[in-house]
Amino acid sequence: MIKRINSKVYYTLLFLLPGLIIYTVFMVYPLLDSLRLSLFKGAGLVPKEFVGLENYIRLFTQNPYRERFLNALLHSVIFFVVLYIFNILYGYILSIMVTRRHSGLMFFRVIYYIPRTLSVLVVGFLFSLMLNPVFGIFDKIFLFLGMDFMVRPWLGDPKTALVLIGMITSWHHLGVPILFFTASIDGIPEELYDAANVDGVNTLGMVRHIITPLLKPMIRLVTVLTFVADFVAFDIVYAMATSRGNPDYATDLTGTFFYRTAFGAVYGARPDMGLGAAVAFILLIIIIVGVLLIFYIFKERDNKL
Amino acid sequence: MKSILLKERKYLQDNNTSKIILYIVLIIHTFVVLFPIYVMFVTSLKNEKEIFLSQVSFPKVLCWENYTDLFAKYNYLYYLRNSMFVTLSSVVLLLVISSFAAYVLAKYKFKLNKLIYFYFFIGIMIPIRLGTINIFQMMKSLNLFDNLLSLIIIYTTMSLPIGIFILTDFVRVIPDSIIEAARIDGSSEFWIYRSIVIPLIRPGLVTVAVFNFLPIWNDFWFGLVLIRSDKLKTVPLATTMFYGEYFNEYGLIFAALSMASLPLILFYLILSRQFVKGLIKGAVKG
Numbered sequence: 001m002i003k004r005i006n007s008k009v010y011y012t013l014l015f016l017l018p019g020l021i022i023y024t025v026f027m028v029y030p031l032l033d034s035l036r037l038s039l040f041k042g043a044g045l046v047p048k049e050f051v052g053l054e055n056y057i058r059l060f061t062q063n064p065y066r067e068r069f070l071n072a073l074l075h076s077v078i079f080f081v082v083l084y085i086f087n088i089l090y091g092y093i094l095s096i097m098v099t100r101r102h103s104g105l106m107f108f109r110v111i112y113y114i115p116r117t118l119s120v121l122v123v124g125f126l127f128s129l130m131l132n133p134v135f136g137i138f139d140k141i142f143l144f145l146g147m148d149f150m151v152r153p154w155l156g157d158p159k160t161a162l163v164l165i166g167m168i169t170s171w172h173h174l175g176v177p178i179l180f181f182t183a184s185i186d187g188i189p190e191e192l193y194d195a196a197n198v199d200g201v202n203t204l205g206m207v208r209h210i211i212t213p214l215l216k217p218m219i220r221l222v223t224v225l226t227f228v229a230d231f232v233a234f235d236i237v238y239a240m241a242t243s244r245g246n247p248d249y250a251t252d253l254t255g256t257f258f259y260r261t262a263f264g265a266v267y268g269a270r271p272d273m274g275l276g277a278a279v280a281f282i283l284l285i286i287i288i289v290g291v292l293l294i295f296y297i298f299k300e301r302d303n304k305l
Numbered sequence: 306m307k308s309i310l311l312k313e314r315k316y317l318q319d320n321n322t323s324k325i326i327l328y329i330v331l332i333i334h335t336f337v338v339l340f341p342i343y344v345m346f347v348t349s350l351k352n353e354k355e356i357f358l359s360q361v362s363f364p365k366v367l368c369w370e371n372y373t374d375l376f377a378k379y380n381y382l383y384y385l386r387n388s389m390f391v392t393l394s395s396v397v398l399l400l401v402i403s404s405f406a407a408y409v410l411a412k413y414k415f416k417l418n419k420l421i422y423f424y425f426f427i428g429i430m431i432p433i434r435l436g437t438i439n440i441f442q443m444m445k446s447l448n449l450f451d452n453l454l455s456l457i458i459i460y461t462t463m464s465l466p467i468g469i470f471i472l473t474d475f476v477r478v479i480p481d482s483i484i485e486a487a488r489i490d491g492s493s494e495f496w497i498y499r500s501i502v503i504p505l506i507r508p509g510l511v512t513v514a515v516f517n518f519l520p521i522w523n524d525f526w527f528g529l530v531l532i533r534s535d536k537l538k539t540v541p542l543a544t545t546m547f548y549g550e551y552f553n554e555y556g557l558i559f560a561a562l563s564m565a566s567l568p569l570i571l572f573y574l575i576l577s578r579q580f581v582k583g584l585i586k587g588a589v590k591g
Contacts, residue, residue, distance in 0.1 A: 019405060022465065117519055117569040120525070
């Protein structure tokens, strides 16, 4: 008996330890270590001078840090709104359409996921090339259609660049919400439709009273994933507007801001790991609070229904 | 029989007008999805002259030179090999480590079980990117900076929470009686893991592999931070290099973009069933 218990403990450790160790050492510890690192200052690999909360004070009160940081935060919020509209709302409508009972709809479901298999970077480069005036395929299409007013440097204009990059990100990402939503619409038992059908509910009523309430956990999950991805988005801006968020920081997101402070030695500014760690820690807090808030909001709505 | 059933279920059918609108919307969206990919591919097969004549048309003469240049002049094989090596190693490590943990978390009863499961679960929602500074310093001090091993470690780690989450669900479905019977026969725990658990969760292993393959292959962030030398670059890093250095050679750039994408599109189309199937399982539960 004793031997039995011992061998069980032994195997528990043997099977569990590799995962626990790797996950703790290379993910949990680095995430939490941002807090410690953010209290130090100094250029170079390991900042050594202890400065307390100075990095946080710099970020929130001193320019240019304050200006850039708040600018990036605001842009990430706008970016989230764009992604929400084009991914979650539009994706939801498309998902309901492709789960109707007509022939050939499976074909669309397979096609719609394809952009997601490309890397974000490729998507960014591809759209940059198509939008640039030299290759300029979009310009030519608009001219051909007689829509001359659409020929504009969309990416060069600070007013339109961020929303445009958000839409391109949505082009890339849309397959995920559709895959998640269609999978759970497929899982809705037929009897529920039958019952509603007897009561004479029409299609829109079905969507409102059956599909949407049942999809709530999935909508919540996609909202959380979109929110988290939004605050560390980097590749698409790097590919289309460099890590500075051109033009004039108009597309700078928290992800690119974090990269610049911690690693990017661009335009004379030296990488400052302590400051970067402070940014990382603030983002970590924003993400945790945001995720809890999303869970809370969805719970509230549950109670009301 | 099936068609009769479908006809009776009017609520999932539409009248003709809404049916036409539905197909129009879906076809327009298909066009939106495929057009950029089509442009990328046809442009990669044109010579410099034809690229500027008409961008939408199919090439009159197929010009494979852009592709042969990638391999012959610019060592593209190196980058492909690096990506292959890193991605395959990470996925294999991920499968071994996460199936180990999944077996214990699903079938062993001990005090901390739920807590450890939750500890891994949080990792699905928190992005590992925010720990990059420490990871960078750690890799430097371990002498793994500018070494593909550092990427393998990080990619395995970042996929671990979702891998454990999916596989634990699969192991839970295995009846306890099978495992108990094997124990009574005197089989070792490792034998049970290898000869009972692994064969029974094979669909789960495929799902985890397929889901994590793409994000690992496409990752750019950690490559950018952890890799310096040209001969260690992965495909996304190489793509950036081509885009930056050969900005005016459109044919070459589009060939590089296509090379970074087409293998993955094919991979997805071949396995698209597995994608959807694996997800439905998870979706119904979650």
